[in-house]
Amino acid sequence: MKNAQPALLLLLLPCACWALLDGATIDMPIDYFTYKRTRVVVTYTCTEYEAARLWQRLLGCDGAPWILSAPPPARLPRGSVAAIFLDYGCARNRNLFLQCAELGLLNTSTHWLVWSGGPPPADLPLRLDSDVTWAYPREDDVALEKLVLEQPEDSLLRLPVGSWSQRAGLTYQASSVQWPPRQLNGRILRLAARVIYTPLDNLGGRLRKVEDKHLDMVARFGWEACSRLADMLNFSIVLYSTPSFGFAVVDNKTMDGVVGLLANGTVDVGVTALVITHARLKVIDFTGPGVLWATKIAFRHPKVVGVYGTLFRPFTAPLWVASGLLYALVLVAAWLAYRAVCRWEGGESSSWGAALLFLCSAISQQGVSQSCGLLGWRVLLVVSLWCAALLDTHYSAAIVTSLLLPPPRIINSKRDLVHSPLAFGSENVTYVHGYFERSDDPMDRALCASRLFGRGASRPNYFPPEVGVRKMA
Numbered sequence: 001m002k003n004a005q006p007a008l009l010l011l012l013l014p015c016a017c018w019a020l021l022d023g024a025t026i027d028m029p030i031d032y033f034t035y036k037r038t039r040v041v042v043t044y045t046c047t048e049y050e051a052a053r054l055w056q057r058l059l060g061c062d063g064a065p066w067i068l069s070a071p072p073p074a075r076l077p078r079g080s081v082a083a084i085f086l087d088y089g090c091a092r093n094r095n096l097f098l099q100c101a102e103l104g105l106l107n108t109s110t111h112w113l114v115w116s117g118g119p120p121p122a123d124l125p126l127r128l129d130s131d132v133t134w135a136y137p138r139e140d141d142v143a144l145e146k147l148v149l150e151q152p153e154d155s156l157l158r159l160p161v162g163s164w165s166q167r168a169g170l171t172y173q174a175s176s177v178q179w180p181p182r183q184l185n186g187r188i189l190r191l192a193a194r195v196i197y198t199p200l201d202n203l204g205g206r207l208r209k210v211e212d213k214h215l216d217m218v219a220r221f222g223w224e225a226c227s228r229l230a231d232m233l234n235f236s237i238v239l240y241s242t243p244s245f246g247f248a249v250v251d252n253k254t255m256d257g258v259v260g261l262l263a264n265g266t267v268d269v270g271v272t273a274l275v276i277t278h279a280r281l282k283v284i285d286f287t288g289p290g291v292l293w294a295t296k297i298a299f300r301h302p303k304v305v306g307v308y309g310t311l312f313r314p315f316t317a318p319l320w321v322a323s324g325l326l327y328a329l330v331l332v333a334a335w336l337a338y339r340a341v342c343r344w345e346g347g348e349s350s351s352w353g354a355a356l357l358f359l360c361s362a363i364s365q366q367g368v369s370q371s372c373g374l375l376g377w378r379v380l381l382v383v384s385l386w387c388a389a390l391l392d393t394h395y396s397a398a399i400v401t402s403l404l405l406p407p408p409r410i411i412n413s414k415r416d417l418v419h420s421p422l423a424f425g426s427e428n429v430t431y432v433h434g435y436f437e438r439s440d441d442p443m444d445r446a447l448c449a450s451r452l453f454g455r456g457a458s459r460p461n462y463f464p465p466e467v468g469v470r471k472m473a
Contacts, residue, residue, distance in 0.1 A: 028142050029085050030057045031170040040082040042068045046090035073100050078109040088116035101125040104285050122156055141165035187235045192258045192267040193219040195241040222271025240267050314398030330384045334358040362388050414443040424451030425461035425468055
């Protein structure tokens with residue numbers, strides 16, 4: 001009998017590990033995800049046995065979804081086709097749910113189905129945009145409730161959205177609750193925008209003025225969109241202004257500007273053009289890329305060479321010098337040849353004039369008027385005509401090519417622009433100020449120090465678009 005006790009304990013151990021998600025209710029999340037047409041399912045179960053049974057049922061249904069088993073919160077999928085199933089019956093998953101709440105993952109981008117042994121606790125840390133469906137067993141079925149928080153200071157609302165039973169299956173009333181909520185019941189929404197070089201009185205009206213073109217375009221759009229939504233959804237707006245987008249403060253390792261106001265809870269929404277960075281993703285949520293833009297630098301090409309310069313462009317300076325020396329040698333050789341011919345034939349002629357005429361005839365490839373039977377004379381004539389033909393062919397091809405080529409591009413990077421003699425200016429909009437003045441790129445800082453804020457300049461080179469185009473023209 002003593003040897004049989006350990007075996008008996010091992011046989012009873014699996015029975016003692018059964019959790020609340022038993023065989024009768026394991027089909028509830030399957031029917032729910034099938035109804036929602038979920039393509040990616042994340043599972044957080046209390047035991048591996050429950051996880052294996054849930055995976056088996058999910059993979060066996062029609063249109064089996066992709067399954068992720070207990071990924072870290074930072075890797076949770078987002079979107080309308082992804083959902084998260086969490087068993088709230090163990091301490092590990094309860095702590096995970098609280099951790100996701102602290103990280104801001106209980107929002108409209110993540111869809112939660114939470115299974116529990118009873119109704120939800122009243123102190124769940126939900127947000128106004130949380131999308132959490134709570135499922136718990138009753139006497140004859142499983143209740144499904146949408147958890148809604150209308151105001152941060154209000155208590156949690158439990159709105160019945162359906163039920164599930166093993167006999168009747170899933171009954172879901174999607175129209176019984178409006179999600180997201182369509183009425184905010186006079187809630188005050190705090191907005192932050194980065195505003196510089198603009199008086200702060202009647203700031204909302206100034207954001208609507210088309211004449212103030214230096215204001216952030218995204219801030220204008222965000223303010224107008226929130227103003228219209230305030231009329232539609234019954235909430236009020238308080239606008240905050242800050243001179244910074246949101247950059248890291250070295251001393252206390254926090255963020256300033258719009259990002260800092262969002263991180264410490266001073267404001268609810270930031271209506272400004274923020275570049276999505278890893279440092280900002282750690283403290284705030286983004287709605288997604290609203291404007292796809294890239295920094296471009298437009299500069300004026302060097303002036304096109306004039307007519308006189310075009311005539312000399314095909315040959316480089318060393319080639320022109322070499323050609324001149326070659327024809328000088330031909331001229332000297334022709335002078336010596338004419339002197340020899342004159343002595344041999346006994347004639348009298350101006351040897352230099354005849355040599356120049358010979359050289360011009362060779363260059364123009366017209367032949368010579370005087371003939372001679374000397375071998376040296378004939379060799380000189382053939383070599384001069386051959387060199388002239390080669391140079392003429394090369395010159396003709398090179399001048400056509402030089403005229404078809406675009407102007408030289410010697411500025412291909414910001415480093416080239418820093419070391420060039422060109423004057424530099426930037427469009428007078430708010431996000432450009434922050435991009436150059438607070439950038440960590442050494443080239444951006446060099447541009448800002450040497451070009452935007454030049455020595456002796458009374459003001460930085462920020463211009464409206466029409467002024468910048470006029471200065472470039």
